[in-house]
Amino acid sequence: MNENVKKYLNLFVEYLQIEKNYSQYTIVNYVHDIEDFFSFMKAEGVDQVQDVTYSDIRIYLTELHTKNFSRKSISRKISSLRSFYKLLLREKVVKENPFTLVTLPKKELKIPRVLFSEEIEKLFSISNVNEPLGQRDQALLEILYATGIRVAECCQIQVSDLDLTVSTVLVHGKGKKQRYVPFGSYAQDALERYLQDGRQKLMEKLSPSENHSYVFVNRRGKPLTPRGVRYIFDQLLKRTAMTIRISPHTFRHTFATHMINEGADMRSVQELLGHAHLSSTQVYTHVTKEHLRKIYLSHHPRA
Known part of the structure; x- marks a missing residue:
């Protein structure tokens, strides 16, 4: 150049x-x-x-x-x-x-892959929560599904960002924008177990000069990277014996779709996801419509 x-x-x-x-x-x-x-x-x-x-x-x-x-x-x-x-x-x-x-080409409308309840249950039951890495993996799965945050945002969570008294996490999003996102009891339990036990044991492998406050760490106690999260997902998926293809981002799609299916309004989901524009959130209404269409075709006598 x-x-x-x-x-x-x-x-x-x-x-x-x-x-x-x-x-x-x-x-x-x-x-x-x-x-x-x-x-x-x-x-x-x-x-x-x-x-x-x-x-x-x-x-x-x-x-x-x-x-x-x-x-x-x-x-x-x-x-x-x-x-x-x-x-x-x-x-x-x-x-x-x-x-x-220059006229930009029209974007292809791709329906995001969303996990069914049975698939989520299989993934959530595979980790050995009696071991440090199993506790970490379970906490990781729970927080991603409970909040819908991006993988990069998840890796940036510090211990001080978590408020376990009111079950919220301070998320550092795109463009250095911050937002508070709540999470439920399953994520709360998984995080408490991991922070009190598994994370402490993994952090013992670090030298004093390497000490940090990131919540999610790898087997050597160092901060977990988005690439590391994807590797964890691949390994968990193999252990479930499911043939589906998913990524950590699939949990974000699943979170948004399940929220809308259960009646959450679009603006609230937009805020939880950290979308700058409502149009980014509206894709999940297409997911809901497609899901309803499949149910209709499968069950209506004259479909």
């Missing part, structure tokens, strides 16, 4: 960090999208941010389609570049934003 692009990309990163207050994960994705675009542009003989035209973007889009990128991935890349050029236009680096002319 040449100095012209690098200079303005650094400016964009500062903008995302300071003005937009975006998470590091989001910023990395933005940077990757922009670097990918200008790598392609360089091969096309365009190496200045000021020289990119609508025609160049059309060629890039053709390349993405040729490589079978999904509509969702293409939309994200174009959104990243549009934001980048919006800043360049504001700073008078360019005279126009060529990405405003």
Whole structure:
């Protein structure tokens, strides 16, 4: 990447960090999208941010389609570049934003995978709660299903974020936004058992200099990562002998769908999930409708 692009990309990163207050994960994705675009542009003989035209973007889009990128991935890349050029236009680096002319492809409406009650029961009965790792796994399952928080948010929970007297957790969400989320008695019991026993035993493996206050830890006592959570889920799923494919994020979908099925209003679910826009939450009404449709087709005599 040449100095012209690098200079303005650094400016964009500062903008995302300071003005937009975006998470590091989001910023990395933005940077990757922009670097990918200008790598392609360089091969096309365009190496200045000021020289990119609508025609160049059309060629890039053709390349993405040729490589079978999904509509969702293409939309994200174009959104990243549009934001980048919006800043360049504001700073008078360019005279126009060529990405405003690009129409984003319609998103594919995918119904999120949701766990049935029987599947949840199987997963929740597999951990050996007499062992430290089993206590951790059970607490992890319970808190994810009880709150619907994101995996990354779960890994960031500190002991001080938990208030077990009123069964709530302070969640540090996207864009450094915070919200309080309640949890029920099952999660409460699992957390208390883990914090009083399993976590303490796992933390003993750390040296004094490595001490920390993260709630969820790995077998060596170090903070658990989102990748580690996914590994735990894979192992638990294998032990249940179920053939379904799920991820930790499936619990978020399941939480939201079950809440709406039981009569929770959309605004409350939106707040619990930490969604900035109600449209993000409304996808779960589609899940509910699809579930009702399957029941109808299975049971109505003239379906």
